[in-house]
Each structure stands twice: as structure tokens, then as C-alpha cells.
Amino acid sequence: MNAIATxxxxxxxxxxxxxxxxxxxxxxxxLLTTDHKRIGILYMISITLFFLVGGAAAxxxxxxxxxxxxxxxTSTTYNKLFxxxxxxxxxxxxxxxxxxxxxxxxxxxxxxxxxxxxxRLNLASWYLFIGGGAFALWAIIAGxxxxxxxxxxPYSSTYANGHVIAMATGIFIAGFxxxxxxxxxxxxxxxxxxxxxxxxxLPLFVWSMYSTSVILVLATPVLAITLVLMALExxxxxxIFDPAIGGDPLLFQHLFWFYSHPAVYIMILPxxxxxxxxxxxxxxxxxxxxxxxxxxxVAIAVLGFVVWGHHMFVSSQSIYAGMVFSILSFLVSIPxxxxxxxxxATLYRGSIWFxxxxxxxxxxxxxxxxxxxxxxxxxxxxxxxxxxxxxxVIAHFHYIMVGGMVMAYLGGLHYWWPKISGRMYPELLxxxxxxxxxxxxxxxxxxxxxLGYLGMxxxxxxxxxxxxxxxxxxxxxxxxxxxxxxxxxxYFLWSLRYGKVAGPNPWxxxxxxxxxxxxxxxxxxxxxxxxxxxxxxxxxxAAEEALAAKREQREPAxxx
Amino acid sequence: MNSIKPYVMVTxxxxxxxxxxxGAAYVNLGAFNTPVAMLISLSKASxxxxxxxxxxxxxxxxxxxxxxxxxxxxxxxxxxxxxFLTRHP
Numbered sequence: 001m002n003a004i005a006t007x008x009x010x011x012x013x014x015x016x017x018x019x020x021x022x023x024x025x026x027x028x029x030x031l032l033t034t035d036h037k038r039i040g041i042l043y044m045i046s047i048t049l050f051f052l053v054g055g056a057a058a059x060x061x062x063x064x065x066x067x068x069x070x071x072x073x074t075s076t077t078y079n080k081l082f083x084x085x086x087x088x089x090x091x092x093x094x095x096x097x098x099x100x101x102x103x104x105x106x107x108x109x110x111x112x113x114x115x116x117x118x119x120r121l122n123l124a125s126w127y128l129f130i131g132g133g134a135f136a137l138w139a140i141i142a143g144x145x146x147x148x149x150x151x152x153x154p155y156s157s158t159y160a161n162g163h164v165i166a167m168a169t170g171i172f173i174a175g176f177x178x179x180x181x182x183x184x185x186x187x188x189x190x191x192x193x194x195x196x197x198x199x200x201x202l203p204l205f206v207w208s209m210y211s212t213s214v215i216l217v218l219a220t221p222v223l224a225i226t227l228v229l230m231a232l233e234x235x236x237x238x239x240i241f242d243p244a245i246g247g248d249p250l251l252f253q254h255l256f257w258f259y260s261h262p263a264v265y266i267m268i269l270p271x272x273x274x275x276x277x278x279x280x281x282x283x284x285x286x287x288x289x290x291x292x293x294x295x296x297x298v299a300i301a302v303l304g305f306v307v308w309g310h311h312m313f314v315s316s317q318s319i320y321a322g323m324v325f326s327i328l329s330f331l332v333s334i335p336x337x338x339x340x341x342x343x344x345a346t347l348y349r350g351s352i353w354f355x356x357x358x359x360x361x362x363x364x365x366x367x368x369x370x371x372x373x374x375x376x377x378x379x380x381x382x383x384x385x386x387x388x389x390x391x392x393v394i395a396h397f398h399y400i401m402v403g404g405m406v407m408a409y410l411g412g413l414h415y416w417w418p419k420i421s422g423r424m425y426p427e428l429l430x431x432x433x434x435x436x437x438x439x440x441x442x443x444x445x446x447x448x449x450x451l452g453y454l455g456m457x458x459x460x461x462x463x464x465x466x467x468x469x470x471x472x473x474x475x476x477x478x479x480x481x482x483x484x485x486x487x488x489x490x491y492f493l494w495s496l497r498y499g500k501v502a503g504p505n506p507w508x509x510x511x512x513x514x515x516x517x518x519x520x521x522x523x524x525x526x527x528x529x530x531x532x533x534x535x536x537x538x539x540x541x542a543a544e545e546a547l548a549a550k551r552e553q554r555e556p557a558x559x560x
Numbered sequence: 561m562n563s564i565k566p567y568v569m570v571t572x573x574x575x576x577x578x579x580x581x582x583g584a585a586y587v588n589l590g591a592f593n594t595p596v597a598m599l600i601s602l603s604k605a606s607x608x609x610x611x612x613x614x615x616x617x618x619x620x621x622x623x624x625x626x627x628x629x630x631x632x633x634x635x636x637x638x639x640x641x642x643x644f645l646t647r648h649p
Contacts, residue, residue, distance in 0.1 A: 251640075309643065317643045
């Protein structure tokens with residue numbers, strides 16, 4: 001086979017150590033591990049369980065919305081369901097998803113490092129995450145919260161029944177896990193790069209993880225403070241947000257969205273990093289415009305902090321502030337568009353290899369574009385007055401969060417699964433599930449754009465009868481989506497035992513993580529890699545020739 | 561900074577500033593009430609950041625990150641004020 005990729009460093013000599021999975025297999029060795037790879041697995045298991053909880057809440061909501069009267073649950077229960085869905089999916093699935101699972105697993109390897117800079121802090125992050133999750137689950141089991149994931153005051157601080165403080169405490173604790181992870185990754189990227197791995201030789205996944213980490217460190221403390229202030233008002237009646245006791249309710253919204261809008265970028269930037277890695281590998285080309293893609297991650301991280309007021313256009317925020325935030329929100333589309341155009345340009349004249357990770361990435365690009373463009377509708381002050389609090393908003397951010405981030409997470413899991421487990425997943429089944437997810441996702445959420453445009457408000461358990469057809473379509477889509485999500489769960493577990501052995505580099509990819517064994521030894525590398533190449537030194541012509549030779553071997557008639 | 565002396569001195573300074581804070585609360589300075597209180601708390605925070613958090617003797621990269629933190633705080637205050645200062649009742 002011709003050389004179709006030049007790795008950043010030569011393949012590692014065979015290690016005689018057992019792999020990180022085989023080193024020691026007691027419960028204690030897993031719960032006290034400081035190995036970044038094992039911590040990544042711990043996160044993977046935990047966020048999958050949280051995904052099931054958040055998904056169950058969504059399933060009940062969609063079932064309830066099959067009929068206009070909302071026959072399944074009462075309005076109070078419905079409020080609690082969307083709160084559970086929001087809190088769990090945002091803080092206990094999406095925010096940790098790519099950073100703590102894929103980031104923990106591959107970031108140190110991409111840098112040629114033995115581990116992250118602070119391995120014990122890394123484990124502590126996981127315990128904070130689990131501690132926070134325990135509080136949140138307790139709040140749900142004890143009776144739930146009906147404020148929505150945004151905890152708007154004065155409802156949350158004064159009038160809401162339910163376990164608001166317990167839920168907020170859970171998020172507060174898990175937030176410190178986020179901060180520690182962000183700090184760990186920043187120091188790791190600054191201090192642990194292999195010799196020769198300059199900033200401009202870093203894989204784009206590292207750039208996006210670095211940008212994400214900066215947001216985690218700068219934004220999450222504000223959320224912590226805001227939740228503490230809300231709890232103080234609720235517990236002791238100190239007037240901060242409730243106008244009846246001298247507070248300002250919009251102050252809460254400013255502080256909350258100062259965190260929560262950047263949090264949107266915490267959720268999507270890591271996904272963008274995954275896309276860059278996969279698109280280069282499966283089109284056998286360097287990512288078009290490396291510098292633009294790298295620095296657009298930084299630009300998104302910075303601009304993401306100055307747009308939060310677009311969540312408050314109809315909140316009685318001043319018109320002047322509304323205009324400022326509207327203009328700033330439009331700006332953030334520039335670096336996002338740079339990425340989309342550059343990924344598309346990467347495909348041009350590439351040697352495309354349709355494997356499952358690539359299918360997810362193509363899905364990501366299309367769905368993220370729809371999600372991003374509908375975001376511009378919402379950033380426009382006048383249009384937003386009509387669309388605020390309708391299903392249009394729900395559809396918009398699910399196109400980003402689910403169509404974008406969950407697609408990228410699954411794409412990344414398929415791409416690095418051979419590295420994580422040492423085994424291949426069943427390709428045909430995986431392609432099928434990617435198609436299920438793409439079809440199910442669009443059937444679930446596209447009707448919601450129309451529903452929102454027609455004026456169906458969000459957060460109600462009942463609706464006007466003329467909206468039923470579109471709601472039934474949406475629920476039908478959700479059931480297809482659910483099948484698409486359960487399939488990978490099943491075949492990933494199956495592949496652990498029965499999957500084909502992957503070998504160190506099944507995709508012939510260039511990153512340092514592919515120079516070591518699969519699954520990697522405990523300390524990743526037997527010798528310190530010395531980097532002599534920029535990332536993505538793929539050769540599309542050689543790849544095409546190799547593919548043609550393969551076709552000729554198998555099906556001679558196919559080759560013209 | 562291996563000696564304990566600077567920490568003791570900073571602790572002393574913080575207690576002096578605490579006394580001034582309490583004292584200033586009993587004196588009505590009119591329009592200057594808030595600026596004076598802010599000035600005192602800013603001095604306290606600076607002492608903690610520079611000495612207790614070891615920023616004074618750290619490398620430039622740490623200085624940049626500290627400044628970034630304050631710059632971001634500035635973004636939060638400025639853009640929030642773009643709402644609070646331009647409301648028309």
C-alpha cells in the first residue's frame with residue numbers, strides 16, 4: 001500500500017507493558033485511578049447514565065405532546081420533566097461530553113504526554129461531577145424542581161415549590177469539576193507538549209479544547225456565584241433579584257446568561273474540534289485553512305462572552321442594550337461560518353472514505369449550519385419578539401446541541417473507539433444507526449421550526465388542536481432517534497468482546513495518538529515522540545491509488 | 561518567598577484595612593460612600609492576589625491569565641451596565 005499519511009512522529013516501538021485496561025482490574029484500581037484514559041472511561045459511563053435520565057424525561061414529554069390535551073402528565077409534572085431534561089442534558093451530559101470523555105482520553109496523547117498536568121485533580125473533577133450529579137438526582141427523586149433549567153428569579157427564589165436549592169447545589173458542585181478540568185487542560189497544553197510540537201503543529205482538536213477550557217475557567221465561577229445569590233434570596237430573603245424586597249430580576253438574567261451563553265460554546269467548540277480531526281482523516285487531506293480554523297475557535301470563545309443579552313430581548317432590558325447585543329450576536333456567526341466553509345473546502349478534491357465517523361461529521365456540518373442560520377433569525381431584534389419562547393427556539397438550539405454536539409460526540413466515539421477499546425465496532429450496523437439518528441433527528445426537530453413560526457409556545461403541556469399533526473411527526477421522529485441512540489450502546493458493548501482487533505492505526509491517521517498501541521499502555525508512549533511534521537500530512541492522490549488497487553483486487557469489473 | 565514575614569505583614573495590612581472598612585461605614589461621606597468602600601476592598605483584593613496567590617512573583621504567563629480574568633469581569637460589568645444605565649422608566 002502506498003503511503004497515504006505521514007504521521008507526526010514515527011510509530012512507537014512495541015511496548016511490553018500491559019494496556020491501560022489490563023494493568024489492574026479491581027474496582028479500587030478504577031475508583032482511585034489517576035490515569036487520564038481510565039478517568040475518561042469513568043466519565044463515559046457516568047454521562048451515558050445521565051443521558052438515559054435526561055432522555056427518559058424527553059420521552060415522557062414527547063409522549064405527552066401526542067395529543068393537544070396533554071393526556072399523559074399534569075402541567076406541574078410536565079414542568080418538572082422539562083426541568084430534569086434541561087438540567088441533566090446541559091450540565092451532566094453536553095458540557096462534560098466531549099471534553100471529559102474524548103478530551104480526557106486523547107488530549108494528552110495528541111500532545112505526546114504521559115498524562116494531564118494534574119492527574120489527581122483530574123480524578124477530583126470526576127468526584128465533584130458525581131457528587132453534583134448525586135445532589136441533582138436526589139432533588140429529582142425527592143419531588144423535582146419546576147423552574148426550568150434557567151432558574152429565573154423571582155420565581156425560583158421566592159415562589160417555586162420543590163427542591164430548588166438541592167438542584168442548584170448539585171450544579172454548583174459539578175461546576176467546580178468543570179473549572180478543574182478546564183484548568184487542567186490549559187496547563188497541559190501549555191506545559192506538556194512533546195518536543196517539536198509547536199502551537200501551530202497542534203491538531204485542531206487541541207485548539208478547540210484549549211478555547212473551551214478558557215471558557216470553562218472564566219465563565220463557570222459566575223454561574224456558581226449566581227446560584228449562591230439565588231439560594232441566599234430563597235433561604236434568607238435577602239433582596240437581590242426579587243423586586244418586592246429591593247432586588248432586580250434582570251440582574252439574575254444578566255449573570256445567568258453571562259455563564260450560560262458561553263456555555264453554549266463550551267458545548268459546541270469541542271464538537272468542532274472532533275469534526276476537524278475526522279474530516280481530515282476521511283477526506284485524506286489537510287484541513288483547509290488551518291490557521292483560520294484554529295483561531296476561529298479562539299474568536300468564538302471570546303465573542304461568545306459578549307452576546308448574552310440576546311436571551312433577554314423581551315425581558316424589559318433597554319432597547320439600546322438590545323441593539324448592542326444583537327449586533328454582537330451577528331459577529332459570532334463569522335468564525336462559525338469560517339469553520340463550515342473551511343470544512344467544506346477540505347472535502348473538495350479529497351479522497352472521500354465513507355466510514356461511520358465521517359457520516360456523523362457530514363450530519364454535523366449540515367445540521368449545525370441550519371442551527372446556526374436560524375440563530376441569526378433569533379439574533380435579529382424584531383424577529384425575536386415574534387419567536388421568543390416558541391418552539392422555533394427549541395428547534396434552533398437542538399439543531400446545535402443535538403444535531404451538532406451529540407453528532408460530533410458519537411462521531412468522535414466511533415473514530416477513537418478502536419483506540420479506546422482496541423476493537424472495531426461493526427461498520428454496517430454503525431452506518432445504519434448514524435442514518436437512523438440523522439433521519440430521526442430531522443423528523444423530531446424540523447416540525448418544531450414550523451410549530452414555533454406558527455406561534456406554539458414552549459414549556460406548555462397542552463396546545464391548540466391545529467398543532468397536532470406536526471407534534472405527532474415530532475414524537476414519531478423521537479422514537480426513531482431513540483433507536484439510533486440505543487444501537488451504538490449495544491454494539492459498542494458487543495465489540496468489547498467480539499469486535500475485530502483494531503491495531504494501532506486502523507484509519508491510517510496522522511495524530512500522535514495513532515502512533516501508540518490500541519489500547520495504549522498505561523503511560524501512552526514507550527519513547528517520547530519527537531514531532532517533525534505539521535498535522536494532517538495526508539496524501540489524497542496516494543489514497544485514491546490505494547483505493548483503486550483495492551477495488552481492482554476485489555471486484556475487477558468495477559474499475560473502469 | 562520562603563520567609564513567613566511577608567505573609568504576616570500582609571495579614572496585618574488586611575486587618576488594618578478591615579478596621580478602616582468598619583470605620584468608614586460609620587462616617588457618612590455622601591456621594592463618596594461607595595467609591596471609598598470600593599477603594600478599600602480593591603486594596604484588600606490586590607494584596608490577596610499579589611501576595612497570598614503568589615501572582616507578584618510568578619511568570620508573565622500567569623500575569624496574562626490574571627489580567628484576562630479581570631478583563632472578563634470588566635466585560636460582564638460594562639455590558640450589563642449597557643442595560644442598567646440606558647433604561648427609560
